[in-house]
Amino acid sequence: MSDPVTNLRSAVEGSAAALRGDAHDPPASSPTLERPPRADFGDFSTNAAMLLAPVLGEPPREIAARLAEELGGRLGEDVEKVEVAGPGFLNLFLADAWYRRAAAAMLTAGEDLGRPPAPEEPERVLVEFVSANPTGPLTAAGGRHAAYGDSVARALEFAGHPAAREYYVNDRGGQIERFAESLAARMTGGETPEDGYEGEYVAELSERLQADGVGPDDLDWLARQGAEMMRAHIEETLRRYGVEFDTWSSERELYDSGAVEQVLADLRGHGHVYESEGAVWLRTSDLGDDKDRVLIRFGGEGTYYLADIAYHRQKLERSGGRILDVLGADHHGYMDRLRAGLAALGLEPERLEFAIIQLVHVVDGGERAQMSKRKGEFVTLDELIDDIGVDATRFFMLQRSHDTTVDLDLELARRTSNENPVYYVQYAHARIASILRKAGGDAETRAAAADVTAVSPPAEPAERALIKRLCELPDEVSEAAARRAPHRLCAYATATAADFHAFYRDCQVVGAEGEGVEESRLAICLLTKRTIARTLGLLGISAPERM
C-alpha cells in the first residue's frame, strides 16, 4: 500500500502543476505540506498557491481558490474540505478514511516503519568524531561528540545513506611526549613536567604500565603503551555508551606507511610550499586561510596539520563520498586551513563538511566544574554515566542543537532524575507495553493483523492527532540526517509521547466499545510503540517494556 502522506504530497504537487500549465516555469521551491499552527486550520496546510502567485502573476488567494477545487477533485473521499485561509494557504481537512488508510499503510511497513523513501542518490558519509587525544579519559564534552556523531550516523544509515564511524587517534607528537614524561615522572617520583598531565588516572595508569613491565626509561615505548592503554579505555567507555567505531585511525601509522611523506612531496609538486625561518610552510593564505601554516617545524618534526592533510586525503579516498568532521568549538579555526590543505592537493574541499559542536559545561550545584584534562580536573563520561545513566546522558547531550552550549547540571540531573525528559518518552513506551500485555499474549499479533479500515464509529480527535504524528517520522528522519540535526528527533520523540498520553486519556483500548475499535486501537498502540522505539533507537536510547 502506498504511503498516504506521499499521496497527499503528490496530489498537491500535481494540482499545482496542472494549474501552472506548460507556459510557466515551476516555482523555485516545492510546496510545503505542513502541520498548521492551530487545530481549526485543518489537518495539513500547503503554501502551494503562494508559490504560484509570482509565477502566474495573480493574487495568491485567487490561485488558492482554483487550486482548492483541483485538489478536492484529486483527493476524492480522503478529504472533507479544502479551505483558502490567510494570505493564500490551503487548509486540508481530511476524512477518517485517510487516517485509517495511513495507519494500515504503517502497519504493513513492519521494521521499516518511519524509514524515508530510498534516496535517489545515496550519499556515503564517513563521520569522524570524538577523536580525543589518548592522554586521558573521555570527558563530558566527549560524551556530547560521541552521542552526536553516532546519532547522525544512525539517522544517515536509516535514511539510506551508508555511514561509517571513525576515530582518529593522535598517538604521536608533543602532547603524547608530555604524557609519556608525566607517566615516567609518576614512576620515578619526579616532578610532573611543564605542560604535563596530572590527576589520579595518571597514577593508576603508570602503575598498570609498570605491572606490565613498562618502565620509565624508554620514553618512546612508554608513549606507545600508555597511549594504547588509554585508547583502549576510551573504546571501552564508548562501547558502554553505545557507540562503536568502524575504524580507528592512527596518526603514527600515517607516518609509518609513508602517507605523510607522500603528501608533503605532493604539496611540493603543486607548488604551494616554501621554507622560512628554518621551517617548511604551506601557502594556505592563497587558498582561503587567513595566514600560512607550518608543515615541518624548526627541528624537522612534522606538525599535526601536515599529518591531518594526509589523513583527510585518505579519508576522501576511503569514503568515496563526503567526509564529516565533528569538531569542538575550539577547533573552528581549523576549518579554513584544512580546506586549504586539500585544495593545495587539487582535491575537492567541498566534499569535506564540518559540524562544530559547542561546549558542554558541567555544573554541579550551581558551580561550574573546572575542565582541564592536563590538570586532571574534569567530569569524565564514565562518571556521568554512573551518575545519571546512558539514556539520560545521551538525551541531555542530544536534545539541543549542536551549535548551542549545553549546561548540564549534575545536581539537577541526579536530584530530579524522574523529571528527566527522557523518562517522559520512555514512560509512554512502557505504558503501551503494559496495555499490550493487558490485552493478552497474542495482542501484538492481533494488532499487526488488524484491519484498521474496518471501523464503523468515527475516530476520536486524539486518535487522528496521534496517527498524524506517527506519519511524520520519515520526514523527521530525513531532516535529522540531511541537516545533521539529531536534536530534532528528541523533540519528535517528546511530541509523540505527548500525543500518545492524550490518546491514552481519551481512548480506552482494551475492551473498547464499537465495531473493530479495540483491534484498531491496539494497532495504533503498536505503531506508536514501534515509532518511539525507532526514534529512541536512532538516538541510542533504550525503550523499556516496564518502568
Next chain:
RNA sequence: GCCCCCGUAGCUCAGCUGGAUAGAGCGCCGGCCUUCUAAGCCGGAUGUCGGAGGUUCGAGUCCUCCCGGGGGCGCCA
C-alpha cells in the same frame, strides 16, 4: 583587531532553510487516580523574539551595523 557560536516566557531551550494569533520542558497557581502504569493528564499566568535600519505580499528566520555572553586566533592537538 580578526574569525566562529549564541541572545526567544522566571530558568533551560525548540521554532521544520521566509508564512497564519511564536511553542515545549522545568518552575509557579488550580484541578484529576474504585477504570489499560499519576514517571501521566487537564486548565491558568508570563514575551518590545538583545537593539536599530534594510530586503518583500509577508522577517524570530535573510543582509548591514551596534550591544551583550561564550569560544578561538601556536613551529600544541
